[in-house]
Every structure is written in C-alpha cells, then in structure tokens.
C-alpha cells in the first residue's frame with residue numbers, strides 16, 4: 725500500500741462524519757432502532773449511495789438538497805477519507821459516510837429508513853459466476869428492501885453490459901417494478917439533472933474512454 729493510501733486508512737478514524745458500525749469492530753455505533761437525532765433526522769428523508777467510493781453522488785446531492793440527509797457506504801477507508809474530507813471542506817452538515825459491508829446494512833438501518841438508493845457503477849464482479857457479489861443481485865435487493873421505504877426507488881448506473889442485463893433479469897423474480905432503463909443514458913431523453921448532471925469518478929473515466937453509461941431505475945415494492 726502506498727504512503728498516501730496507508731495514511732488515509734489510519735486517518736479516516738479522525739475524520740468527522742465517518743461512522744464505523746459495530747460489526748466492523750471499531751467505534752461501535754448502534755444505528756438501530758433509530759439514528760441518534762443529533763446525527764440526522766430521518767423524517768426529513770434519507771438517501772443512500774451504496775459503493776460510494778469517493779462519494780461524488782452523496783456530496784453533489786447533499787449540496788442540492790440541504791434539507792435531506794445523505795449517507796455514502798463503502799468498505800474502502802481511503803476512498804471514504806477523500807469523501808469525508810470534501811464534505812468537511814464544503815461545510816456539509818447533512819452528509820455521513822459509513823464504512824461497512826453493504827451485505828450487513830440491514831443490521832444497522834431501521835425499516836422504512838431510506839427513500840432512495842443510488843448505486844453508481846457497482847463492481848461487475850465478472851469472475852463471480854453466480855453474481856452473488858453484485859450489488860444488484862437478488863440477495864442484495866432483498867437486503868435493500870429491509871430498509872427502503874415501500875415507495876422507495878433504486879437507481880443504478882453501469883458501464884457493464886453483463887451487469888445491466890443481469891440486473892434487469894433479476895428484477896421480476898425480486899418483485900421489483902422497473903420504471904425505466906436505457907443503454908446509453910447520455911444519448912437518451914432523460915434530462916433529470918440528478919441523473920445526467922452528476923458524474924461519479926468511474927462515470928467520468930468511462931465517458932472519457934467513449935464507453936456508454938447504462939441506467940436503470942426501479943421500485944422495490
């Protein structure tokens with residue numbers, strides 16, 4: 725591990741706004757049955773970014789919607805360090821980052837907690853033939869259902885054709901309702917600024933290479 729990365733891995737524990745839930749063994753914070761009110765006010769709406777990396781979505785949405793709460797989740801501490809540092813520099817008070825496995829989130833988040841979930845560029849996990857590790861596999865959709873509000877929406881962007889068709893194939897058996905899906909977001913008629921006007925780190929990289937962005941939006945009822 726490089727010096728910068730290793731510094732961030734250690735220093736992330738000193739960053740404000742990064743939470744380490746109990747299962748990770750560090751600074752146990754019990755987020756259930758409800759969040760401490762000094763952390764956030766769920767009645768104002770909670771939006772999650774899963775596999776947030778450096779948190780571009782969380783940060784941009786938090787600036788646009790200061791009345792709502794935004795939580796980015798990722799396992800990689802060095803990326804969360806970057807995200808939390810930017811949140812501090814921007815003075816954002818409605819942003820949190822949780823260093824945790826997404827697989828464990830139903831142990832931390834209460835029911836009816838989130839109104840929306842963003843999954844920008846989940847790992848395609850090509851070697852994982854059952855697809856279990858993909859963040860849009862039936863196993864993960866079941867986990868999201870645990871803390872997503874009944875009318876809550878999931879939005880996913882990907883560069884990966886395999887992950888795109890895998891996700892669409894799973895929706896029916898997972899009892900999800902597709903709202904829309906497009907194979908080339910930036911050539912489509914979708915003009916919602918939250919969808920087309922915010923680009924994550926991976927989205928910028930793929931677009932620079934001329935790779936089209938696929939987009940899916942569905943309800944988990």
Ligand SMILES: C[S@@+](CC[C@H](N)C(=O)[O-])C[C@H]1O[C@@H](n2cnc3c(N)ncnc32)[C@H](O)[C@@H]1O
Nearest residue numbers: 775776777798799825826844845847924925926
């Ligand atoms: C391809 S990166 C995308 C990062 C960011 N969303 C973007 O678009 O720039 C996928 C991210 O998901 C995180 N991730 C994958 N599986 C995870 C899991 N089960 N729990 C927590 N984080 C996970 C990885 O650590 C990584 O940061």
